[in-house]
Amino acid sequence: xxxxxxxxxxxxxxxxxxxxxxxxxxxxxxxxxxxxxxxxxxxxxxxxxxxxxxxxxxxxxxxxxxxxxxxxxxxxxxxxxxxxxxxxxxxxxxxxxxxxxxxxxxxxxxxxxxxxxxxxx
Amino acid sequence: xxxxxxxxxxxxxxxxxxxxxxxxxxxxxxxxxxxxxxxxxxxxxxxxxxxxxxxxxxxxxxxxxxxxxxxxxxxxxxxxxxxxxxxxxxxxxxxxxxxxxxxxxxxxxxxxxxxxxxxxxxxxxxxxxxxxxxxxxxxxxxxxxxxxxxxxxxxxxxxxxxxxxxxxxxxxxxxxxxxxxxxxxxxxxxxxxxxxxxxxxxxxxxxxxxxxxxxxxxxxxxxxxxxxxxxxxxxxxxxxxxxxxxxxxxxxxxxxxxxxxxxxxxxxxxxxxxxxxxxxxxxxxxxxxxxxxxxxxxxxxxxxxxxxxxxxxxxxxxxxxxxxxxxxxxxxxxxxxxxxxxxxxxxxxxxxxxxxxxxxxxxxxxxxxxxxxxxxxxxxxxxxxxxxxxxxxxxxxxxxxxxxxxxxxxxxxxxxxxxxxxxxxxxxxxxxxxxxxxxxxxxxxxxxxxxxxxxxxxxx
Numbered sequence: 001x002x003x004x005x006x007x008x009x010x011x012x013x014x015x016x017x018x019x020x021x022x023x024x025x026x027x028x029x030x031x032x033x034x035x036x037x038x039x040x041x042x043x044x045x046x047x048x049x050x051x052x053x054x055x056x057x058x059x060x061x062x063x064x065x066x067x068x069x070x071x072x073x074x075x076x077x078x079x080x081x082x083x084x085x086x087x088x089x090x091x092x093x094x095x096x097x098x099x100x101x102x103x104x105x106x107x108x109x110x111x112x113x114x115x116x117x118x119x120x121x
Numbered sequence: 122x123x124x125x126x127x128x129x130x131x132x133x134x135x136x137x138x139x140x141x142x143x144x145x146x147x148x149x150x151x152x153x154x155x156x157x158x159x160x161x162x163x164x165x166x167x168x169x170x171x172x173x174x175x176x177x178x179x180x181x182x183x184x185x186x187x188x189x190x191x192x193x194x195x196x197x198x199x200x201x202x203x204x205x206x207x208x209x210x211x212x213x214x215x216x217x218x219x220x221x222x223x224x225x226x227x228x229x230x231x232x233x234x235x236x237x238x239x240x241x242x243x244x245x246x247x248x249x250x251x252x253x254x255x256x257x258x259x260x261x262x263x264x265x266x267x268x269x270x271x272x273x274x275x276x277x278x279x280x281x282x283x284x285x286x287x288x289x290x291x292x293x294x295x296x297x298x299x300x301x302x303x304x305x306x307x308x309x310x311x312x313x314x315x316x317x318x319x320x321x322x323x324x325x326x327x328x329x330x331x332x333x334x335x336x337x338x339x340x341x342x343x344x345x346x347x348x349x350x351x352x353x354x355x356x357x358x359x360x361x362x363x364x365x366x367x368x369x370x371x372x373x374x375x376x377x378x379x380x381x382x383x384x385x386x387x388x389x390x391x392x393x394x395x396x397x398x399x400x401x402x403x404x405x406x407x408x409x410x411x412x413x414x415x416x417x418x419x420x421x422x423x424x425x426x427x428x429x430x431x432x433x434x435x436x437x438x439x440x441x442x443x444x445x446x447x448x449x450x451x452x453x454x455x456x457x458x459x460x461x462x463x464x465x466x467x468x469x470x471x472x473x474x475x476x477x478x479x480x481x482x483x484x485x486x487x488x489x490x491x492x493x494x495x496x497x498x499x500x501x502x503x504x505x506x507x508x509x510x511x512x513x514x515x516x517x518x519x520x521x522x523x524x525x526x527x528x529x530x531x532x533x534x535x536x537x538x539x540x541x542x543x544x545x546x547x548x549x550x551x552x553x554x555x556x557x558x559x560x561x562x563x564x565x566x567x568x569x570x571x572x573x574x575x576x577x578x579x580x581x
Contacts, residue, residue: 012185019180021207069209069211071211072211075211110173115171
């Protein structure tokens with residue numbers, strides 16, 4: 001049986017949130033390695049705080065984190081807790097999630113939907 | 122903003138000619154162009170960033186809805202604001218943002234020009250000295266002189282005398298000198314020579330041996346021995362009793378001393394930094410300070426200017442302490458109203474930086490809004506006689522021999538603080554019929570402070 005991995009994407013509207021420490025909403029999805037095992041859910045964070053978000057990620061047993069800009073100490077903490085991190089990602093979170101599932105997302109990626117779209121971040 | 126290829130090349134080259142990171146945003150807040158400094162700062166190239174929302178490239182903390190960018194677009198007014206960005210190397214960089222609307226020939230707003238000034242360099246240059254926890258702020262020429270002198274003082278092992286009015290930061294400077302010196306890994310011991318009676322001060326400084334006096338049940342090492350290999354900071358050296366001045370002089374000369382009641386000499390390797398708010402030459406004239414000790418301590422001298430002589434630093438300190446207390450008290454105070462700011466800039470600050478810090482702490486606690494108003498400031502700054510007039514500088518000796526024969530300048534002038542304090546003590550003592558404990562309580566001082574002040578004013 002395939003292991004279920006949880007993916008967390010920090011979001012702002014339809015996009016990956018530009019800053020980890022200012023996030024007020026996250027999207028959580030579960031995957032068996034190829035496809036989603038359930039419908040992704042969004043969770044509102046009561047107070048933007050990078051420290052609290054790190055605790056949340058640990059508590060929720062998240063395996064993959066997709067985010068925008070993240071400070072060194074939080075990046076190191078998440079790496080140390082064996083999370084896979086795709087940071088500095090710019091673009092719509094739906095595109096980012098698809099690329100994770102296809103194993104094609106890289107840190108620093110500017111996704112096609114980031115350029116020239118009409119919807120405001 | 123629509124630019125032809127040729128225009129884009131020209132704009133890009135133009136932007137590269139400025140010494141700061143710059144980005145041009147269109148009215149949809151997407152990146153139209155950015156210069157090479159911003160490429161270095163953010164880690165994205167112009168080609169990558171073009172067409173992407175500016176907030177995604179800058180990753181600044183100016184709010185998730187880009188309020189400041191939108192406000193500049195709506196009002197057409199430039200905005201300058203402090204914030205930070207996180208670059209691709211996970212580094213948070215403090216930035217001064219200047220957001221200016223760009224207008225077309227027909228006066229329509231067609232975009233924004235955002236200048237990002239990396240202020241971490243500025244902060245490191247003159248505000249944060251050494252790697253200590255204490256911060257010394259100052260851009261004024263007089264403080265720049267002090268900052269210039271400090272590395273020199275740190276790299277020698279000679280005694281240092283720090284002079285300056287109360288609240289000018291003598292303690293912080295002493296600690297900074299120690300931390301930057303080769304003794305930094307060893308102890309920094311501070312002792313206030315004015316806070317303890319003579320007998321107690323002697324045992325505190327030099328320690329005692331078991332049986333030296335009643336209650337001395339075991340040996341006590343004393344501050345000089347604790348500071349071995351490090352630095353001892355004798356603050357308020359001007360209040361040091363005469364008999365102890367002799368002993369300190371002998372320690373400075375011989376680097377050894379006898380603990381109280383001891384028969385064996387103790388050798389120490391200690392650097393002495395002394396500080397005082399008194400005019401030591403005047404003290405010498407009055408027979409209250411030994412001239413030989415003065416010359417022994419006065420090997421290197423640093424004088425800290427009072428706040429009223431530090432042009433431009435009041436503004437800097439106001440902003441710094443407001444930020445500090447805003448963050449400590451978890452408030453969202455953005456600044457001062459014009460009236461409050463003008464009052465704070467024109468006040469004389471007889472208590473110098475310490476007083477300024479206390480005023481801002483008071484105001485930050487009282488203020489419940491976004492800006493500190495005049496009514497949030499302590500009332501005494503509006504009624505104080507010195508509030509609107511800058512007091513004459515105290516006559517600190519600056520090392521010239523001929524100053525010894527100068528007429529006494531800090532002798533109580535009518536209406537100065539010495540006079541007021543003397544009068545206040547007399548009135549309180551009369552009221553309490555000479556009961557010092559009651560007088561100290563009424564004045565809000567400890568008994569030791571009252572004792573010291575009585576001595577200072579010549580009442581004992």
